[in-house]
Amino acid sequence: MKLTGAQIFFECLKKEGVEIIFGFPGGAILDIYHEMRNHPIRHILVRHEQGAAHMADGYARATGKVGVCLVTSGPGATNTVTGIATAYMDSVPMVVFTGQVPTPLIGNDAFQEVDIVGITRPCTKHNYLVKDVKDLARVIREAFYLARTGRPGPVLVDLPKDVIQSSTEFRYPKAVHLRGYRPTVDPHQGQILRAWELLKTAKRPVFYAGGGVIISSAHKELLRLAERLRAPVTTTLMGLGGFPAVIKNDKGQRVLHPLWLGMLGMHGTFRANMAVQNCDVLFAIGARFDDRVTGKISGFAPKAKIIHIDVDPTSISKNVVVDIPIVGDCKKALQQLNELAGKEPIANVDEIRTPWLEQIRQWRETYPLAYKQEKEGIKPQFVVEKIFELAAEDAIITTEVGQNQMWTAQYFHFTKPRTLLTSGGLGTMGYGLPAAIGAQAAFPDRLVIDVAGDGSIQMNIQEMITAVCHELPVKVAILNNRFLGMVRQWQELFYSKNYCATCLDASPDFVKLADAYGAVGLRATKPEEVEPVLREAFSTKRPVMIDFWVNPEEGVYPMVPAGKNISEMLLV
Amino acid sequence: MRHTIGVLVENQPGVLSRVAGLFSGRGFNIESLTVAETNEPGLSRITLVTMGDQHILEQIIKQLNKLINVIKVYDFRDTEFVEREMALIKVRAEQHTRAEVLRIVDIFRAKVVDVSPHFYTIEVTGDDGKIQAILELLGQIGVVEVARTGKAALARAKKH
Ligand SMILES: Cc1ncc(C[n+]2csc(CCOP(=O)(O)OP(=O)(O)O)c2C)c(N)n1
Numbered sequence: 001m002k003l004t005g006a007q008i009f010f011e012c013l014k015k016e017g018v019e020i021i022f023g024f025p026g027g028a029i030l031d032i033y034h035e036m037r038n039h040p041i042r043h044i045l046v047r048h049e050q051g052a053a054h055m056a057d058g059y060a061r062a063t064g065k066v067g068v069c070l071v072t073s074g075p076g077a078t079n080t081v082t083g084i085a086t087a088y089m090d091s092v093p094m095v096v097f098t099g100q101v102p103t104p105l106i107g108n109d110a111f112q113e114v115d116i117v118g119i120t121r122p123c124t125k126h127n128y129l130v131k132d133v134k135d136l137a138r139v140i141r142e143a144f145y146l147a148r149t150g151r152p153g154p155v156l157v158d159l160p161k162d163v164i165q166s167s168t169e170f171r172y173p174k175a176v177h178l179r180g181y182r183p184t185v186d187p188h189q190g191q192i193l194r195a196w197e198l199l200k201t202a203k204r205p206v207f208y209a210g211g212g213v214i215i216s217s218a219h220k221e222l223l224r225l226a227e228r229l230r231a232p233v234t235t236t237l238m239g240l241g242g243f244p245a246v247i248k249n250d251k252g253q254r255v256l257h258p259l260w261l262g263m264l265g266m267h268g269t270f271r272a273n274m275a276v277q278n279c280d281v282l283f284a285i286g287a288r289f290d291d292r293v294t295g296k297i298s299g300f301a302p303k304a305k306i307i308h309i310d311v312d313p314t315s316i317s318k319n320v321v322v323d324i325p326i327v328g329d330c331k332k333a334l335q336q337l338n339e340l341a342g343k344e345p346i347a348n349v350d351e352i353r354t355p356w357l358e359q360i361r362q363w364r365e366t367y368p369l370a371y372k373q374e375k376e377g378i379k380p381q382f383v384v385e386k387i388f389e390l391a392a393e394d395a396i397i398t399t400e401v402g403q404n405q406m407w408t409a410q411y412f413h414f415t416k417p418r419t420l421l422t423s424g425g426l427g428t429m430g431y432g433l434p435a436a437i438g439a440q441a442a443f444p445d446r447l448v449i450d451v452a453g454d455g456s457i458q459m460n461i462q463e464m465i466t467a468v469c470h471e472l473p474v475k476v477a478i479l480n481n482r483f484l485g486m487v488r489q490w491q492e493l494f495y496s497k498n499y500c501a502t503c504l505d506a507s508p509d510f511v512k513l514a515d516a517y518g519a520v521g522l523r524a525t526k527p528e529e530v531e532p533v534l535r536e537a538f539s540t541k542r543p544v545m546i547d548f549w550v551n552p553e554e555g556v557y558p559m560v561p562a563g564k565n566i567s568e569m570l571l572v
Numbered sequence: 573m574r575h576t577i578g579v580l581v582e583n584q585p586g587v588l589s590r591v592a593g594l595f596s597g598r599g600f601n602i603e604s605l606t607v608a609e610t611n612e613p614g615l616s617r618i619t620l621v622t623m624g625d626q627h628i629l630e631q632i633i634k635q636l637n638k639l640i641n642v643i644k645v646y647d648f649r650d651t652e653f654v655e656r657e658m659a660l661i662k663v664r665a666e667q668h669t670r671a672e673v674l675r676i677v678d679i680f681r682a683k684v685v686d687v688s689p690h691f692y693t694i695e696v697t698g699d700d701g702k703i704q705a706i707l708e709l710l711g712q713i714g715v716v717e718v719a720r721t722g723k724a725a726l727a728r729a730k731k732h
Binding site: 117118121122125126129146178179180181312313314317318 | 581582585586589590593597630631634635637638639640641642643644
């Protein structure tokens with residue numbers, strides 16, 4: 001039996017197990033929307049296509065599955081580009097379907113035509129223009145396969161209107177044949193052995209884990225190896241949740257994991273940065289030595305031999321030259337190292353490690369992460385700490401970009417993978433709210449909170465109505481400092497306090513705005529209001545936007561000025 | 573340093589721009605680039621010449637390997653290889669210079685492929701040095717236009 005392109009589209013999605021599409025219609029894609037009534041798939045209608053892309057991304061990060069979005073040609077397609085680039089930088093599996101003008105019109109500057117394949121070439125893992133309906137099923141199959149295997153990433157499929165209107169026999173290919181695509185997932189045995197030799201003899205090891213640990217679900221293996229070797233662990237922003245920052249003590253209180261260093265880099269903890277600068281073996285796991293992490297490259301981990309596991313060979317020795325490169329899946333590599341560790345455990349590892357862990361403990365006590373909540377005015381860090389205190393362990397936190405993001409990274413102690421969704425690589429303001437909606441769509445019963453800035457939230461605030469319509473009870477906690485805070489902080493430190501274009505003294509009344517959207521609006525202006533307001537928000541089954549009036553000139557510390565060694569931190 | 577790289581790719585729309593985009597996106601220059609189909613249906617070979625230190629070259633090769641449509645990358649750094657380029661050179665050829673032009677053509681084993689009252693067009697094949705040399709000599713007589721193909725390269729076959 002012959003099926004139309006639009007029907008094939010849904011058959012393929014069914015085969016891929018897609019449950020939700022985030023989308024926005026238009027002329028070029030109308031046949032697919034027309035066909036949707038015949039399929040039991042959930043469609044979430046967004047208010048801006050950037051929102052659709054971030055929602056698919058949030059869904060993917062929270063679940064580990066491929067996120068899907070569907071938009072029309074031209075402006076619909078270009079509106080997704082920021083979302084695609086965001087997903088690309090953070091290796092998020094996503095398939096973006098864009099409508100396209102009919103094939104005979106392609107290249108003629110037709111109405112709502114844009115070369116989206118050309119535009120997104122540098123920010124997708126791969127992309128396709130489907131020119132014949134006979135290729136459609138194969139291309140969709142390949143797109144999903146590429147999105148989720150190897151180093152995951154967004155794949156775009158451009159669908160000309162005539163292609164989805166024409167018909168062919170539907171056959172879903174059983175296997176994917178791509179001659180040029182064979183990601184290496186099995187690590188090289190010899191390199192694993194070399195890594196083990198180095199780890200075994202290290203006096204001052206540091207584990208430095210990135211988003212790869214979360215993507216490959218290697219968190220248990222990481223914890224196991226770190227505890228066996230008694231090696232302290234730091235993670236990147238993307239790696240938060242890959243190692244339990246806190247554990248319960250015998251009294252049932254949550255305390256910092258003794259091996260946890262906190263995040264490293266520009267806004268990393270004193271102890272994490274000092275540990276990296278003084279370690280003798282740095283074990284990088286699914287992390288890519290981003291410049292926000294390394295500071296001045298030439299001064300990064302100067303005393304260390306470096307081992308690096310990454311599934312993407314281009315990440316290895318790109319920024320920092322490594323001594324032992326291991327191309328492969330983090331989980332597999334850590335499993336093999338754990339096996340070796342089981343076979344020949346290091347004798348009296350506790351004793352050997354004592355001086356190093358003692359040094360780290362001293363660093364932690366000399367300069368802990370700290371702020372002072374005074375009587376007047378709410379400190380933003382205090383809000384984040386309260387959120388951590390009151391939120392369930394499996395709560396999902398998204399952030400916007402700026403100080404709000406860094407305070408969340410510092411003061412929310414993540415214990416589980418896939419509970420922090422944040423735009424790490426691209427730093428996209430406007431990411432948090434739609435990502436929260438995507439995650440909430442996947443997990444309707446979990447608490448999902450977007451920690452936002454008053455600047456960022458206004459970049460995709462229109463998606464509040466999407467949350468309301470679809471009964472997705474996300475909570476938005478706006479740390480309202482009346483500034484584009486992070487940029488103001490740079491102006492304060494490096495541009496002689498010239499606060500040009502960073503003061504947001506005119507903002508909407510967020511409480512009324514929430515109300516206008518049909519959500520719940522709450523406000524806290526005094527420290528003692530923070531907790532009750534959060535409790536009220538968390539117990540509400542509707543979307544809530546909370547306006548926290550925080551101290552306007554609070555800064556994020558520690559801070560490593562750009563271009564400095566990461567041990568050269570400004571501490572207040 | 574100058575490097576020659578061979579890239580075997582699937583012959584599909586957009587592949588060349590993906591390869592070229594890798595270079596432009598990183599601010600690297602491509603000095604020359606040739607593409608054409610190979611003996612195997614559906615596959616094309618790109619030969620490109622670029623500049624950069626070892627570190628940059630390492631990245632370029634890894635990034636090329638990462639492209640989905642790239643089947644194989646030939647890094648000619650540690651293999652012996654042959655490379656050739658073809659150039660078409662239109663040179664002024666008046667009564668008193670024709671003999672000299674023909675002599676040069678002969679020495680370089682080039683060919684005259686078009687003749688008109690005032691110009692000869694010459695086809696020459698060779699490595700970089702040879703093409704530079706003939707261009708220099710003909711330049712003294714009067715080169716009007718040049719079209720060069722850019723290099724094509726293949727690894728040398730094993731002798732045993
Ligand atoms: C789309 C986008 N535009 C600009 C920037 C640059 N930028 C980074 S942080 C920041 C300030 C963010 O302000 P706000 O959302 O109020 O958060 P705060 O830092 O005050 O917590 C800006 C403008 C960005 N990251 N993303």
